[in-house]
Amino acid sequence: MILEARDVGFRYPSGAPVLDGVSFGVTPGRSVALVGESAAGKTTLLRLLLGLRRPTSGAVLFQGAPLPTGHRAAREFRRHVQTVFQDPYSSLDPRQKVSRIVAEPLRAVGFTDHEPRVSAALDAVGLPVDAADRYPHEFSGGQRQRIAIARAIAVEPTVLLADEPVSALDVTTKVRIIDLLAELRATRGLTLVLVSHDLAAVASLCDETVVLERGRVVEQGPTGAVLGSPRDAYTRKLIASIPRLP
Ligand SMILES: Nc1ncnc2c1ncn2[C@@H]1O[C@H](COP(=O)(O)OP(=O)(O)O)[C@@H](O)[C@H]1O
Numbered sequence: 726m727i728l729e730a731r732d733v734g735f736r737y738p739s740g741a742p743v744l745d746g747v748s749f750g751v752t753p754g755r756s757v758a759l760v761g762e763s764a765a766g767k768t769t770l771l772r773l774l775l776g777l778r779r780p781t782s783g784a785v786l787f788q789g790a791p792l793p794t795g796h797r798a799a800r801e802f803r804r805h806v807q808t809v810f811q812d813p814y815s816s817l818d819p820r821q822k823v824s825r826i827v828a829e830p831l832r833a834v835g836f837t838d839h840e841p842r843v844s845a846a847l848d849a850v851g852l853p854v855d856a857a858d859r860y861p862h863e864f865s866g867g868q869r870q871r872i873a874i875a876r877a878i879a880v881e882p883t884v885l886l887a888d889e890p891v892s893a894l895d896v897t898t899k900v901r902i903i904d905l906l907a908e909l910r911a912t913r914g915l916t917l918v919l920v921s922h923d924l925a926a927v928a929s930l931c932d933e934t935v936v937l938e939r940g941r942v943v944e945q946g947p948t949g950a951v952l953g954s955p956r957d958a959y960t961r962k963l964i965a966s967i968p969r970l971p
């Protein structure tokens with residue numbers, strides 16, 4: 726396993742338990758989907774996998790060891806694990822040029838040769854190199870999500886955690902971004918953890934699927950089996966609530 730949640734429980738300081746006994750992992754180069762209704766705890770689980778929050782019980786492991794706490798080790802972790810958020814409008818600072826936005830993880834991790842890496846990342850997501858000199862508002866939603874993906878892959882991470890990366894996009898754009906993620910998986914061997922409501926995206930991108938219901942894993946396994954012949958009543962309900970699958 727490259728990234729693993731082991732019997733993870735979590736509650737925010739202010740509230741009730743959000744995650745309870747969650748265990749799942751992803752092996753290098755593979756992809757896992759996290760699905761479940763709104764408020765199931767998917768985003769919280771990603772925050773724990775990113776080390777932004779610590780589990781209340783259980784552990785999150787990266788390459789078999791608990792997530793690092795020291796500054797240097799945390800930098801090394803960031804070098805390997807990057808993220809893309811849902812909303813390409815709020816996730817990009819409107820006052821900064823794209824070059825600076827995409828270079829942000831490079832700075833955080835300690836790279837000094839930003840320019841060639843920013844160009845390579847923009848090229849990899851299908852944006853023209855001159856996008857670097859422009860501002861986020863000059864781009865469409867799909868292009869902004871490409872900028873966010875360029876930012877995530879600029880450090881050439883091993884693992885990408887994506888939280889509903891296509892749910893704010895229209896159907897055509899959605900398909901293009903899913904294709905891009907599939908291409909990045911294939912060409913870079915990226916390990917992917919994808920949170921998505923879009924079961925078509927899940928079916929096309931993810932080897933395995935984990936179903937969360939109110940903070941608990943109710944079903945997990947190969948995506949074909951989970952979506953094709955779900956054993957759990959909640960999973961069946963979730964699939965039935967999606968208008969249609971490909
Ligand atoms: N920062 C927070 N403080 C307190 N409660 C939170 C916070 N973020 C999320 N929650 C609560 O945790 C639960 C799970 O939320 P979330 O992880 O965002 O679910 P999902 O991504 O599956 O919709 C919800 O009940 C939500 O209200």
Ligand SMILES: [Mg+2]
Binds near residue numbers: 767768769888
């Ligand atoms: Mg969420």
